[in-house]
Amino acid sequence: xxxxxxxxxxxxxxxxxxxxxxxxxxxxxxxxxxxxxxxxxxxxxxxxxxxxxxxxxxxxxxxxxxxxxxxxxxxxxxxxxxxxxxxxxxxxxxxxxxxxxxxxxxxxxxxxxxxxxxxxxxxxxxxxxxxxxxxxxxxxxxxxxxxxxxxxxxxxxxxxxxxxxxxxxxxxxxxxxxxxxxxxxxxxxxxxxxxxxxxxxxxxxxxxxxxxxxxxxxxxxxxxxxxxxxxxxxxxxxxxxxxxxxxxxxxxxxxxxxxxxxxxxxxxxxxxxxxxxxxxxxxx
Ligand SMILES: Nc1ncnc2c1ncn2[C@@H]1O[C@H](COP(=O)(O)OP(=O)(O)O)[C@@H](O)[C@H]1O
Ligand SMILES: [Mg+2]
Numbered sequence: 546x547x548x549x550x551x552x553x554x555x556x557x558x559x560x561x562x563x564x565x566x567x568x569x570x571x572x573x574x575x576x577x578x579x580x581x582x583x584x585x586x587x588x589x590x591x592x593x594x595x596x597x598x599x600x601x602x603x604x605x606x607x608x609x610x611x612x613x614x615x616x617x618x619x620x621x622x623x624x625x626x627x628x629x630x631x632x633x634x635x636x637x638x639x640x641x642x643x644x645x646x647x648x649x650x651x652x653x654x655x656x657x658x659x660x661x662x663x664x665x666x667x668x669x670x671x672x673x674x675x676x677x678x679x680x681x682x683x684x685x686x687x688x689x690x691x692x693x694x695x696x697x698x699x700x701x702x703x704x705x706x707x708x709x710x711x712x713x714x715x716x717x718x719x720x721x722x723x724x725x726x727x728x729x730x731x732x733x734x735x736x737x738x739x740x741x742x743x744x745x746x747x748x749x750x751x752x753x754x755x756x757x758x759x760x761x762x763x764x765x766x767x768x769x770x771x772x773x774x775x776x777x778x779x780x781x782x783x784x785x786x787x788x789x790x791x792x793x794x795x796x797x798x799x800x801x802x803x804x805x806x807x808x809x810x811x812x813x814x815x816x817x818x819x820x821x822x823x824x825x826x827x828x829x
Pocket of ligand 2: 597598716
């Protein structure tokens with residue numbers, strides 16, 4: 546915690562983070578980002594805007610090339626702290642199958658804690674608790690390959706949670722699973738945030754999901770183009786269009802109703818960003 550205080554008590558503090566995969570091209574062009582502990586930040590941006598590159602820097606899967614980056618109070622450029630960092634900042638990626646280290650669910654989820662030094666009993670207890678948190682209590686003996694994509698993503702999330710992370714990064718974790726799987730994963734994230742108060746960085750193309758975040762960060766061409774409350778960022782269609790994105794359905798519907806004269810043009814901040822918000826605005 547002492548180090549966390551040195552980093553201003555922030556879960557993530559990025560300053561001028563740059564990355565080039567090939568000489569002469571900048572894929573991250575100086576990212577500044579602060580994330581408070583317990584915050585749920587949605588990161589949106591078109592393909593190639595640098596979201597995954599930023600995510601990979603958060604737990605030092607990529608070596609820092611320029612700038613400074615502190616995650617859970619740990620300097621990502623410090624090679625001596627890489628293991629601590631990987632425990633403190635867990636990732637769930639797009640493809641559920643690629644993330645399994647064991648086909649037995651309980652083994653897969655206990656792998657992390659064991660790897661980070663827990664004894665057998667602690668690792669099993671951590672796995673049991675994490676599986677319960679993602680709605681998969683009693684799945685320890687199941688073959689992961691027989692589960693749905695959504696269940697596999699929750700196993701991947703449980704494997705992260707079993708390591709008691711401070712920060713959880715989901716990189717397009719719902720893009721390969723069906724709507725039911727997406728809803729189940731979303732509920733699991735809500736549940737563990739309540740339970741553990743962990744910070745969540747959710748990279749997504751799902752605007753409904755982004756609309757429910759505490760904050761939305763828009764990435765464009767390797768930079769943070771905007772950061773703010775969903776109600777401010779997701780109604781800015783000019784900004785979203787520049788970033789290659791489309792506003793949430795509720796925003797587009799509301800604008801069309803304004804244009805058709807069905808509703809009065811809304812004051813700034815009055816445009817709904819979620820489906821429920823749209824229903825409230827129309828019926829209230
Ligand atoms: N392993 C890699 N080697 C070379 N270029 C890469 C690699 N990974 C990503 N890039 C490039 O870096 C840029 C940012 O990619 P990425 O971070 O994956 O964006 P996003 O996750 O927003 O789609 C893109 O131009 C992409 O082609
Ligand atoms: Mg990506």
